[in-house]
Structures are given as C-alpha cells and as structure tokens.
Amino acid sequence: MSDAAANVSLSTKRFEDCTIAEQQTLLANKHVSAVESAQSYFAQADRHANLNIYITDARESALARARVSDEHIANGTARALEGISIAVKDNYCTKDIRTTAASRILENFVPTYESTVTQKLLDAGAILTGKTNLDEFAMGSSTESSFFGPTINPTGEKLGFKTLVPGGSSGGSAAAVAAGFAIAALGSDTGGSIRQPASFCGVVGFKPTYGVCSRWGIIAYASSLDQAGVFAKTVGDVAAVMDVICGGDAKDSTSIENQNLAFKQALTQPPRKLRIGFPAQVLKAGATADTDRVWQRARDIAAHIGAEIVDVSLPTFKSALPAYYVIALSEASSNLARYDGVRYGRRASNPRDIIDMYEKSRSEGFGPEVRRRIMAGTFTLSAGYYDAYYLKAQKVRNKIVHEFAEAYKQVDLIVMPTTPSSAFAIGSHAKDPVEMYLEDLYTVPVNLAGLPAISLPVAHSSSGMPLGLQIIGRQLSDELVLQAAARFEAAVKALG
C-alpha cells in the first residue's frame, strides 16, 4: 500500500483505534503530532477518572517527551516507538516519577533511577503516560488490595456493570489499554498478573519466558517467578513493544543473554501446521460454564487454522496452585524484608527502640493481604517447617516442569482458559482471602515452569464479559507463541 492509500484508509479510523504501526504512519505523515496524541490520551483519562486507573499520571514529563518525539519525527530520526503512548504498572521504578507498588509504605517514594525495561521504552522514544494501579506489591488477583483503592473494569462499565474488578495484579495496566488511556501498557506477571487481567478486560496480555525481560528496577515480589510483560489491543502491538523491551541485562543475573528474539519479524513468517495440546487434567479441573465456552472456542479456532489437537497429560497440574503459593509467599517474605523504615519508605513516628520502629513501620505501611502473605511466607521458611513446605513445594515445582517438558515432546503449544470465570464483583472474595487464590488456577503452572504465555480474548460469558484463552509455549518459544496468537486472533475475527 502506498503512503497516500494508507492515509485514506486511516483517515476513517479514530487515532486511538489504530495499531502502533498505523499510529506511526500517521505520526510520520504529520497527520497528528506526538503532543496531540499524548493530549488525546490524557483527555480520555480525564473523562474516565472515576475508573481509578492511574496512581500517578505523568502528563508533565509525558508532554515534554512528546515534544522531543515531534523533533525526532521532524528530523527524520524517529526511533522504534517514537511518540507511542504506553502506561506503566506502578511497580516499575521510574526516575523522578513516584513509584508506590500501591503500598502506603512507598506512598512518597520517588526513585532516583529508571528500571531497565522502562529505560528501553524511553530510549525508543515511547511516551510513558502514567503509573497504573495494582494490588499492593502485586499480591492479588483483583487490584482491590491497592492502598489507593480499587480500579473499575472499563469493559464492564461499558456494559453497565459498574463494580467489576479489572483483575490483578496488573489491573490498572489492563484497564488503561481497555479504556484507551494508552495504546499499550507494561505489567508484571508472577502467577498470572498480566494474563488474568487481560482476560477480565478483553485485551491481549503476554508474559514472556522467565528471563526474557530484565527485572532490574521492578519492585520484587517472588523473584524466581516475576517477569515483565505487555498489554495491548492486538498481538502485533504486543510484538512491537516486546521487540524493544526484551534482552539480557548485566544488572539482572537471571536475564537471558543472546536471545535473538525478533517478534515483529516473526509475525511475517509463513504459518506452519501446529500441534496444539489440550491437557486432560486441566479440562477436568474446576470446569465452569465460562471455561466450557473457552474450550469450545479453542477447538473451533484450532479447526479453523488447520491445527492438530493432541491430548496431553499434566498429572500434577492441580498441585501447582499450593506449590506456587508456598514458593511465592516464602520469596515475598524475604524480598519485603527490605522495607524497614530506614533507607526509604514510611517510618512510624515515636518508636520505643529500633525493633519497635521496624515492627510499627511495617505494620502501618503494609496492608492486610501483604501482612498475611509475609507472615505465611515467614512461617513456611521457619525452622522445623522449611522441609514440609518450601522444600516440598520446590520438588512439586520440579515435577510440574518435567510434566510440561514431556507434553512438549508431542506438541508445539498448549492451550487452556486463562481464568475460571469472567470478571467478578468488587468485594466478592472479601470474606475468605484464600478464595481469591483459586482465581489463579490456570495461570500459576506457567510461572512455575518459566514458560511464555499469552492471553487473548476469544469468547464472552453469558453476561457479555470477555473470556481469555491462554496459549502456552515451551521455554524461549516466545516468537511461536505470538505467531500462533496472531493466527488465533485472525480466526476469532473470521469466526465472529
């Protein structure tokens, strides 16, 4: 298509409905400036401030960067994401922009350094629009445990459901994309924190292989599981952002060097026949009317793209959830020991002595779910219980890793629903905190095995809320996961 032809077809489309590639064409042809683009996203944020998506909106620095982007575009030196507006989960440290992890203990924390992933975005010319809401320290599946209050699911609001959660923990980032506050957003995924909110809000959410993106400067929750990732409206947009943020980093010893991943390019490769695993034990576990719809849709899509469906076995699947919680909480209790009210963060007033200062600062600074998780993790690591809980969970983890490896001898990819149901109402799991953990049934095995997985909207619940399907690949098959997701995305459109 010529540039002129592209402009004609784009002129009928609202800028906010364009893909990243289309926005780049409009920016390059001066149909819109980066400043105008950023302003239109902030106008949208102002119109929907009630959704409580941003903890901190960064419009001042965003508009300053947009002016720089316009200079680059004018000079013909546009970078990979020049002038593209991206929201960031508020657990990425951003230099001179307040970073709270949605916790009172970091309410006034202003980092003096930039996380590796956000630095890469800035270096590519992206505009960071603001810092999005999350469950406190990313501990949750609904964004309700934020010190700054819950976020409302924008997709639900459009349908007249005013009190549905956006999922979590990256609920604000999923909502930012769904509500049109930015074209893409960064999240982090420890046990499903990107995929589950993507499913609840009806957007695409990708968690790469553990180690594909640097975790440096991301506030740690459970280090052996945490991974950065992306929300967007299309698989192509996810690829465009992933190309910029992936890569090894000397500052994160768990990041993978020499990856040679090229996501956008991978999407241009000719498709090949796929073997897709449907795991029997997962089909049986926790089936609901919503998961039935997703499984049926997955079969229809597989048939549409001419993929072969293969039965695979993941016998220990159900034990992934308790193993995950023991490991995540143990690591959290260790990671969150750093919040001592000495070097940064909230300090309680008038302590009796230094121990009293630690205890009161942490008690005042952490919310109830974080306190519970730290205490549970402290218990499972404590003398006399370590073997029964932490060591046992690590062995179960190994078993799950091996079962996935066995399954991938037969198939290229495995699919399963992202969530047991569509978005639930604020407060529906308030009485029993453990009930919330069951929301992560389908997502945590992927983190335990360090696999890449994407959630994309494929179906709707009886009330019309979106339901996501996960496509899970073997380690470092991230390109294949996105290639398959793009074909699934096209199939969903074709099937209607």
Place this chain on the structure above:
Amino acid sequence: MSVDQATVRRIARLSRIAVSDAEVPRLQGELNAMLDFVEELSAVDVEGVAPLASVMPMQMKKRHDVVTDGDIADQVTKNAPAREDHFFVVPKVVE
C-alpha cells in the same frame, strides 16, 4: 498442620510486623486457612525428585569485582525518612 496463638506471635515477631492482642485470633484463623489450602502438597509423591530453585538451566553469572558507579550519596539517601548529611538516622541501638 495448624498454628496456635503463640506461634502467630512468634511469626509476627520474626516478620517484624507489630500485631496487637486483638488481632491474634483473626490472624490465627487466616494463617490456618492458608496452611489448609497448601496442605494438598503433602499428598504429592515426590520420591526421588530434586527441589528446583531456578527454572532456567543457566550458569550463575559472575562479574568483575570493580567499581561501576559512585559519588551518588545524595541519591542513595534521598528517600530516607530521617538523614543527616549522608547518614541514615535510626533510634539509638547501643546504650
């Protein structure tokens, strides 16, 4: 497995989280609910399975023991709740 109230107090102490007497029974219930939830692990047969700490099969990376930055004491202490010059100030710890 279930924890008693003395254990709740001990865990709170180890976690450096202040817990009032009134909170102990509720925390006991919540911790026991969490332990019940993970109890299912005890039924998994892991005979001969090694514990897995790192999911990527990689060599521990090493770096040269050299100075890579410095002279940023202002930045390091910038977010401290109490500081004097470039020192973190804490309550007296030695009598």
